[in-house]
Amino acid sequence: MTSPRAPVTHASPVVNAALVAAAAAIVGLVIVVPLASVFAEAFTGGASAWWVALTHDADTRHAIWLSLTVAPVAVVINTVFGIAAAWLVARFRFPGRSLLISLFDVPFSVSPVVAGLALVLIFGRQGLLGPTLAWLDWKIIFAWPGLVLATTFVTLPLVVRELIPVMEAIGPDEELAAVSLGASGWQVFTRVTLPTIRWALLHGIVLANARAMGEFGAVYVVSGHIAGVTDTMPLRVEKLFQEYRTPASMAVASVLAGLALVTLVAKFAIERRLESEARDLATARAQDAGHP
Amino acid sequence: MPAAHPDTLVPVARPTAAPATRRRRTAAVLPGFGTSAAITSLVVTALVIVPLAVLVVRAASLGPHGFVAAAWTPRARAAYGVSLGASVLAASTSAALGLLVAWVLVRVDFPGRRLLDALVDVPLALPTAVAGLVYSTLYVEKGWLGQWLVPLGVKGAYSYLGIVLVLVFVSLPFAVRVVQPVIESLDRDAEEAARILGASRMQTFLRVVLPGILPAVVTGFALSLARALGEYGSVVFISGNMPFKTEIAPVLIVSRLEEFAYAEATTIAVVLLGLSLTLLVVVNALQQRLARNAQ
Numbered sequence: 061m062t063s064p065r066a067p068v069t070h071a072s073p074v075v076n077a078a079l080v081a082a083a084a085a086i087v088g089l090v091i092v093v094p095l096a097s098v099f100a101e102a103f104t105g106g107a108s109a110w111w112v113a114l115t116h117d118a119d120t121r122h123a124i125w126l127s128l129t130v131a132p133v134a135v136v137i138n139t140v141f142g143i144a145a146a147w148l149v150a151r152f153r154f155p156g157r158s159l160l161i162s163l164f165d166v167p168f169s170v171s172p173v174v175a176g177l178a179l180v181l182i183f184g185r186q187g188l189l190g191p192t193l194a195w196l197d198w199k200i201i202f203a204w205p206g207l208v209l210a211t212t213f214v215t216l217p218l219v220v221r222e223l224i225p226v227m228e229a230i231g232p233d234e235e236l237a238a239v240s241l242g243a244s245g246w247q248v249f250t251r252v253t254l255p256t257i258r259w260a261l262l263h264g265i266v267l268a269n270a271r272a273m274g275e276f277g278a279v280y281v282v283s284g285h286i287a288g289v290t291d292t293m294p295l296r297v298e299k300l301f302q303e304y305r306t307p308a309s310m311a312v313a314s315v316l317a318g319l320a321l322v323t324l325v326a327k328f329a330i331e332r333r334l335e336s337e338a339r340d341l342a343t344a345r346a347q348d349a350g351h352p
Numbered sequence: 353m354p355a356a357h358p359d360t361l362v363p364v365a366r367p368t369a370a371p372a373t374r375r376r377r378t379a380a381v382l383p384g385f386g387t388s389a390a391i392t393s394l395v396v397t398a399l400v401i402v403p404l405a406v407l408v409v410r411a412a413s414l415g416p417h418g419f420v421a422a423a424w425t426p427r428a429r430a431a432y433g434v435s436l437g438a439s440v441l442a443a444s445t446s447a448a449l450g451l452l453v454a455w456v457l458v459r460v461d462f463p464g465r466r467l468l469d470a471l472v473d474v475p476l477a478l479p480t481a482v483a484g485l486v487y488s489t490l491y492v493e494k495g496w497l498g499q500w501l502v503p504l505g506v507k508g509a510y511s512y513l514g515i516v517l518v519l520v521f522v523s524l525p526f527a528v529r530v531v532q533p534v535i536e537s538l539d540r541d542a543e544e545a546a547r548i549l550g551a552s553r554m555q556t557f558l559r560v561v562l563p564g565i566l567p568a569v570v571t572g573f574a575l576s577l578a579r580a581l582g583e584y585g586s587v588v589f590i591s592g593n594m595p596f597k598t599e600i601a602p603v604l605i606v607s608r609l610e611e612f613a614y615a616e617a618t619t620i621a622v623v624l625l626g627l628s629l630t631l632l633v634v635v636n637a638l639q640q641r642l643a644r645n646a647q
């Protein structure tokens with residue numbers, strides 16, 4: 061132990077080794093083994109069988125395509141909403157502000173199934189707007205717009221939650237400076253705000269995208285799970301599993317798991333950037349305090 | 353940085369005024385209040401307030417008797433029981449395991465620590481359907497783990513235990529990430545003092561360390577519980593969904609919906625929603641206390 065502090069309270073090496081072994085066993089059994097088995101099961105038939113399972117089934121191809129079109133739209137809506145909501149909450153004080161902040165968190169604590177049901181009660185055939193939508197011949201439930209709405213709901217807190225703390229930590233001084241120098245609102249946003257929040261924004265977008273690609277419960281309820289029409293990749297995983305086509309199900313699951321790993325690597329890299337920017341900010345603040 | 357001489361550039365922004373007045377002035381000077389308020393209220397109203405209000409109104413329109421009749425059937429009561437029981441078991445397990453993992457990540461230096469730290473986040477990124485699929489194949493009789501466990505009588509797939517296992521998977525990151533920073537901020541001098549004064553390691557942990565991290569452990573438990581109560585995607589794969597035995601409330605909502613029994617689905621959803629929102633309030637209160645303690 062080279063720590064300058066007297067390591068009186070440090071547990072003995074034996075206890076430490078036992079603790080590390082226990083932690084490794086927990087993470088290994090709960091997380092690593094399941095993750096490894098996705099890839100092992102997906103590739104038991106070899107890479108070519110995996111590729112065939114993914115590409116030779118029209119419904120699976122459609123599910124991949126659908127996920128790739130639903131998730132980005134939900135992420136874009138969330139990005140616009142996240143920036144607007146964080147700007148509102150971090151830069152202005154108004155009555156009901158803290159209630160609004162807790163409303164941002166509601167989608168995290170509401171079961172996705174409950175959220176999906178609520179959308180069905182509004183837009184479904186028996187729903188509030190059902191007759192109107194039927195008259196207009198618009199389909200929301202059991203169709204693409206419903207999938208987007210459900211996905212946007214479950215990912216709603218992810219971007220705004222990342223931006224609020226960063227914007228509060230940075231403060232409004234530089235934006236106020238820009239305004240007093242005659243910058244327009246859009247110029248303030250693109251030249252001052254966006255550069256300072258870009259990593260936090262990217263962090264939120266990466267997390268929202270991962271959640272959007274993987275959402276199951278809410279999408280399950282609003283989709284009507286019609287193969288080749290409204291089945292997204294996670295729904296396809298379930299359907300193939302129900303049809304006792306486990307290898308094909310595992311192949312689709314392995315793509316989702318690979319995406320999760322890419323997400324984590326990106327998240328890790330972005331977090332290192334965020335940490336170094338927070339350190340820079342702290343240093344700058346300390347210097348400012350030194351020269352008032 | 354040019355901001356080193358702010359007074360020559362921006363008299364408005366000079367932080368000479370009291371923070372309160374500065375904030376008020378911010379509101380008047382910065383642009384975009386109207387636009388951001390419009391976007392935010394549109395999205396929050398359309399996606400959060402209106403859908404949940406419609407849900408509650410639809411359930412309330414049944415009247416108190418109709419509501420109870422639909423929400424309190426024997427099968428629904430059993431589903432609440434399974435949901436609550438499995439979630440509490442999973443959240444307690446996650447809180448305990450999460451404390452151990454967080455402790456090791458903060459206090460012990462070992463090769464592979466950063467990797468272990470990164471792996472804790474996997475359940476946040478892995479789709480729950482994938483988790484459910486994999487867990488059910490791992491614990492069946494011929495699975496990687498089931499081949500050892502099933503002969504011992506441990507059935508981890510299509511059982512109550514299976515529900516608890518996947519719920520531990522989805523909630524573990526929350527339990528670790530809430531406790532980790534609190535352990536980092538612990539005052540080690542107090543531990544050293546306790547040891548010097550003759551306390552054993554166990555006594556030091558129980559009397560000095562534990563009181564400091566207990567609020568965080570409780571918060572981690574509450575967050576895990578909230579996450580576990582609403583979980584659907586992973587559970588539907590592994591539980592077998594047997595009414596009265598392994599059927600959780602969200603699964604019952606979906607099966608009622610598929611039978612077009614809207615009243616029942618809606619009332620069960622409202623019960624679940626009430627539970628979730630209560631937990632959200634509790635978690636918020638706990639986190640505010642945690643933030644106060646940290647200051």
